[in-house]
Amino acid sequence: MRSPLARVLILLAVTAAFTGCPHRSPVWSPDGSKLVLLTGKGGEEVDKAASQVWVVEPETGKTLQLSCPDKGVRYLAAAWLDNASLAVFTGKWEGGFVESGSEKVWRAQADGSLWEALKLPPPNETNATKRPPVPIRSGKELALVYPHDAEAVVAVEVETGKELLKLEPAELVGPGPRGGFLASRPQPEDAGTIEIAAFGSDLKVLWRRKLSDLRAGIAGKLSKQPVEIVFNTTSTSELPPRGEEGWVGLTLIFSDVGWKDGIPGYHVKLDAASGEVLSAVRGVGLSGRPSIAGGTLWSVLAPDAKAKLPVRLQTFPAASGKAGTAVPLNGIEKEQVYGYSLDPAGKHFAVSVTGPAPAVLIFTPEAIEKPKTITLKL
Numbered sequence: 001m002r003s004p005l006a007r008v009l010i011l012l013a014v015t016a017a018f019t020g021c022p023h024r025s026p027v028w029s030p031d032g033s034k035l036v037l038l039t040g041k042g043g044e045e046v047d048k049a050a051s052q053v054w055v056v057e058p059e060t061g062k063t064l065q066l067s068c069p070d071k072g073v074r075y076l077a078a079a080w081l082d083n084a085s086l087a088v089f090t091g092k093w094e095g096g097f098v099e100s101g102s103e104k105v106w107r108a109q110a111d112g113s114l115w116e117a118l119k120l121p122p123p124n125e126t127n128a129t130k131r132p133p134v135p136i137r138s139g140k141e142l143a144l145v146y147p148h149d150a151e152a153v154v155a156v157e158v159e160t161g162k163e164l165l166k167l168e169p170a171e172l173v174g175p176g177p178r179g180g181f182l183a184s185r186p187q188p189e190d191a192g193t194i195e196i197a198a199f200g201s202d203l204k205v206l207w208r209r210k211l212s213d214l215r216a217g218i219a220g221k222l223s224k225q226p227v228e229i230v231f232n233t234t235s236t237s238e239l240p241p242r243g244e245e246g247w248v249g250l251t252l253i254f255s256d257v258g259w260k261d262g263i264p265g266y267h268v269k270l271d272a273a274s275g276e277v278l279s280a281v282r283g284v285g286l287s288g289r290p291s292i293a294g295g296t297l298w299s300v301l302a303p304d305a306k307a308k309l310p311v312r313l314q315t316f317p318a319a320s321g322k323a324g325t326a327v328p329l330n331g332i333e334k335e336q337v338y339g340y341s342l343d344p345a346g347k348h349f350a351v352s353v354t355g356p357a358p359a360v361l362i363f364t365p366e367a368i369e370k371p372k373t374i375t376l377k378l
Contacts, residue, residue, distance in 0.1 A: 021047050021130035022174075022236040022289045025339025026056075026350040026360060029080045032343040033057060034110060035350055036078045036086055039338060039358040039376065046287050046338055047129055049074035049091060049098050054376055055110045058348060058362045061374050066108055069115050074098060076128040079135055079144070081158065085109050087133055087144055089123045098125040105144070107158070119161040124149045131172040134181045136201050138164055145181045147172055153183055155203055165203045174237035177248050177272035178206060182237045196234065196250070198275060209275040214252065217277025218266055222321060230254050231265060241293045241346030246272050249292055262286065262302025262334070269318055281321045283314065288339040292318050293346025296365075300329070300340050300351060311337060313351065313363060327369050329353075329361075 024046055026035040034057055038050035053075045055064045068075075068090050076089035076098070088106045091098035103122040108115050123133070127147030134145040141157045143164055148154040151169040156162065170185035179201035187193045187210065196214070198206040211231075219226045235251040253265035262284040269278040269292060281297050283290075290299040297316040303309060311334050315324040329337070329351070338352040349363040351371075357378060361371040 021287050022339055022341075023047060023077065023129045023132060023287070024050060024352060025287070025289045025341045026352050027078060027080060027132070028341065028343045028350070029083050029110070030344060031083045032345050032348070033059065033083065035360065036080065036110075037338075037352050037358070037360060037376070038075050038078060039352060039354060041358070041378070042336070042355045044354065046335075049076050049093065049125070049129060051075075051093075052358075052376075052378075053078060053088060054358075055112075056360055056374055056376075058350070058360075058372070058374065061372075063374065063376055064110075064112055065376070066110075066112050068106065068108075070104070073102075073104075076103065076123060076125055077132040077146075079133045081107065081135055081142060081144075084111075087118075087135065087158070088115075089128050089133070089146070091125050100125075103128070118158065120144065120156050120158070121148050121154055121161075121163070123147060124152075126150060127171065132174075134172065134175050136179055136181060138201055138203060145172060155181075165199075171234075173234045173250070175239050175248075176200075176206075176237060177239075180206070182234075182248070182250065184234050196275070198248070207273070207275040209270075211252075213275075214250075214268065214277060218252075218268060218280040221277055221280040222282065229266070235263075235265065236289055238289060238291045238342075241291075241342065242344055244293070244346075247278060248272050249290070251290055267292075267297055267299070279318045279321070281316045281318060283316070286311070286334055286337045286340075288337070288351075289341040291342035291346075291349075293342055295319060296324065298340075298342055298349045300337055302334055313340075313349070313368070315368075325368060327363070 024038045037054045040051035053066045073090040074093040078088045086108045092102035105118045105120040124147045145155045153167045153170045153172045155165040170183045173182035176182040176198045180199045197208045215229045231252040235253045238249040267290045268280045301314045311329045313327040340351040351361040358376045363371045
């Protein structure tokens with residue numbers, strides 16, 4: 001019998017399924033030389049398993065479609081284990097859905113030369129498509145943190161399959177400080193209160209922050225009252241780009257809205273040591289990974305019919321939270337945006353779009369209005 005709080009977490013997972021998920025956002029390799037994309041032909045829903053997985057080299061424009069040796073599968077999520085290999089989650093696709101119990105974890109070489117089925121606990125299809133895995137280095141061992149079922153997050157050694165940690169009930173948020181991760185879970189001392197907990201690479205808690213504490217922190221930064229700050233779940237998190245340290249980024253969203261309205265939410269910069277809110281930005285965005293580099297937040301916003309604004313790349317000076325440069329994504333509808341992310345150096349912003357031919361747009365601060373387009377030739 002599930003606890004009332006566990007049922008609340010499951011409800012949030014369902015309502016947030018298509019809002020704010022970073023599932024199909026481009027994932028940069030640690031050295032920033034490659035991207036992995038989960039994509040497909042136009043019409044695939046952003047929160048569902050993808051029909052294709054591609055590796056792209058932004059510098060050269062080279063693209064390679066990877067193909068799992070298991071036939072009839074779709075791709076739930078992917079993460080870089082190192083600069084040359086990936087962890088890829090799959091599930092058997094039957095009748096428009098992933099078959100329950102068919103989920104697997106693979107190690108795939110980025111050059112397509114090898115796929116190896118890993119002996120890890122199966123991921124949960126529903127949560128893996130909105131809570132992508134986080135590789136961490138626990139001691140000397142490479143581990144993977146991911147949703148194991150509808151209520152649990154596990155940390156597992158990649159080589160041995162040994163379970164290092166299980167959080168239940170909990171939801172994975174994303175990468176966290178000190179080589180660890182963030183998770184959303186009930187407070188141990190108050191099961192009716194949801195908190196964000198930061199776990200270091202040693203899998204011990206670094207700090208904990210109640211959602212109400214974050215709401216008050218955001219209100220203080222934006223000169224608002226806490227009751228004016230509305231969100232009810234997390235989306236994802238991000239680490240500082242190379243050359244910056246001392247903070248972690250977190251996206252908080254309001255999930256109880258229709259896709260047609262976009263995703264109202266906040267991106268906050270948290271102190272890595274305490275979880276205190278350092279800065280906050282509000283926007284109505286599309287699914288992806290808002291990220292800060294050099295004090296500037298990059299995101300893709302939903303169209304605003306009242307203000308006659310189209311889908312656009314939008315930057316914000318994080319300290320003020322005010323809108324900065326806007327670049328219209330001309331000819332691209334909101335449903336075509338599959339996700340976006342900054343590279344580890346904070347120098348390139350990738351936007352994955354779909355249509356008759358999927359593509360990735362690469363923006364740079366120096367030429368923000370002239371992105372490089374790399375088309376995936378199906």
